[in-house]
Amino acid sequence: xxxxxxxxxxxxxxxxxxxxxxxxxxxxxxxxxxxxxxxxxxxxxxxxxxxxxxxxxxxxxxxxxxxxxxxxxxxxxxxxxxxxxxxxxxxxxxxxxxxxxxxxxxxxxxxxxxxxxxxxxxxxxxxxxxxxxxxxxxxxxxxxxxxxxxxxxxxxxxxxxxxxxxxxxxxxxxxxxxxxxxxxxxxxxxx
Amino acid sequence: xxxxxxxxxxxxxxxxxxxxxxxxxxxxxxxxxxxxxxxxxxxxxxxxxxxxxxxxxxxxxxxxxxxxxxxxxxxxxxxxxxxxxxxxxxxxxxxxxxxxxxxxxxxxxxxxxxxxxxxxxxxxxxxxxxxxxxxxxxxxxxxxxxxxxxxxxxxxxxxxxxxxxxxxxxxxxxxxxxxxxxxxx
Numbered sequence: 001x002x003x004x005x006x007x008x009x010x011x012x013x014x015x016x017x018x019x020x021x022x023x024x025x026x027x028x029x030x031x032x033x034x035x036x037x038x039x040x041x042x043x044x045x046x047x048x049x050x051x052x053x054x055x056x057x058x059x060x061x062x063x064x065x066x067x068x069x070x071x072x073x074x075x076x077x078x079x080x081x082x083x084x085x086x087x088x089x090x091x092x093x094x095x096x097x098x099x100x101x102x103x104x105x106x107x108x109x110x111x112x113x114x115x116x117x118x119x120x121x122x123x124x125x126x127x128x129x130x131x132x133x134x135x136x137x138x139x140x141x142x143x144x145x146x147x148x149x150x151x152x153x154x155x156x157x158x159x160x161x162x163x164x165x166x167x168x169x170x171x172x173x174x175x176x177x178x179x180x181x182x183x184x185x186x187x188x189x190x191x
Numbered sequence: 192x193x194x195x196x197x198x199x200x201x202x203x204x205x206x207x208x209x210x211x212x213x214x215x216x217x218x219x220x221x222x223x224x225x226x227x228x229x230x231x232x233x234x235x236x237x238x239x240x241x242x243x244x245x246x247x248x249x250x251x252x253x254x255x256x257x258x259x260x261x262x263x264x265x266x267x268x269x270x271x272x273x274x275x276x277x278x279x280x281x282x283x284x285x286x287x288x289x290x291x292x293x294x295x296x297x298x299x300x301x302x303x304x305x306x307x308x309x310x311x312x313x314x315x316x317x318x319x320x321x322x323x324x325x326x327x328x329x330x331x332x333x334x335x336x337x338x339x340x341x342x343x344x345x346x347x348x349x350x351x352x353x354x355x356x357x358x359x360x361x362x363x364x365x366x367x368x369x370x371x372x373x374x375x376x
Binding site for chain 2: 021041043044045046048049052053054055056057058059060061078080081083084087088173174175178181182185186
């Protein structure tokens with residue numbers, strides 16, 4: 001089992017200009033890794049919506065890779081998103097799910113059914129093109145170039161250890177992030 | 192015309208589905224996100240036969256709100272086609288994305304279960320009579336589509352959503368009718 005920060009460090013290293021959308025406990029870790037300033041959106045106050053926000057961006061911008069940094073409780077809250085993403089099948093969409101079996105933000109309460117459900121099997125059953133699981137940060141880091149060079153939609157389960165919740169949220173509002181991201185995507189600013 | 196002035200006590204009448212599709216196309220909508228609505232099934236049938244705009248059927252209205260935002264961020268011009276029960280189902284997501292974040296979110300909302308002979312607020316069905324008060328409590332502007340004469344409200348509602356940001360609803364009072372053009376074919 002890796003720590004969230006280790007997984008985040010690997011994703012940050014291999015991001016390579018992808019647009020990112022983060023949810024819950026991934027948000028501050030992603031910002032702390034220096035990834036929140038550009039081409040990024042935090043899904044604030046809408047638990048379960050990060051992957052749908054990413055899906056919309058991926059459909060509108062097929063030339064940009066999009067990574068959703070999701071939580072396990074978030075995916076369970078809107079499980080139908082797996083089916084919708086698979087139905088639209090954007091090849092530029094990569095769905096990372098941090099799995100620690102906890103509602104960490106609200107105080108580390110256990111998820112229902114943790115240990116019984118399997119996100120990779122759910123994603124493949126929904127129709128994702130590929131699903132992979134990693135519990136080791138170095139293995140993740142090594143695999144990411146192959147992941148991003150293969151067409152999505154791909155779900156990548158990241159087994160992480162439970163941790164103390166980080167409670168502050170970014171100073172920037174979702175509205176400001178949306179304006180900035182939209183302007184960049186409209187102006188075709190690279191990576 | 193103000194929102195209040197669009198309120199009516201006349202019986203709701205169906206709008207031609209093709210006329211509504213023409214209105215959707217006239218403002219340049221690129222994607223229609225739907226959890227299917229019984230009231231708008233003839234419009235949905237037309238949308239299913241065309242690529243312009245693209246119809247995307249999703250599993251929940253929460254998804255529709257968030258995908259709408261993602262498409263908007265990417266430069267598309269999306270809208271939602273849902274029903275009253277679906278609006279109630281996604282209130283938290285409406286709070287977060289269209290209201291708090293100010294994302295233009297245009298919603299065609301069918302009044303499923305409406306007694307067409309009575310104004311929306313005088314219906315016995317809770318999901319019908321509570322729709323306008325719920326929209327008002329949440330500060331979601333709305334217009335009505337009570338019959339063909341209200342078709343101009345489509346462009347008004349669309350323009351308001353795009354220019355002001357945030358959610359705007361157009362309430363579909365009666366089931367959309369079969370397209371007259373299609374019946375002639």
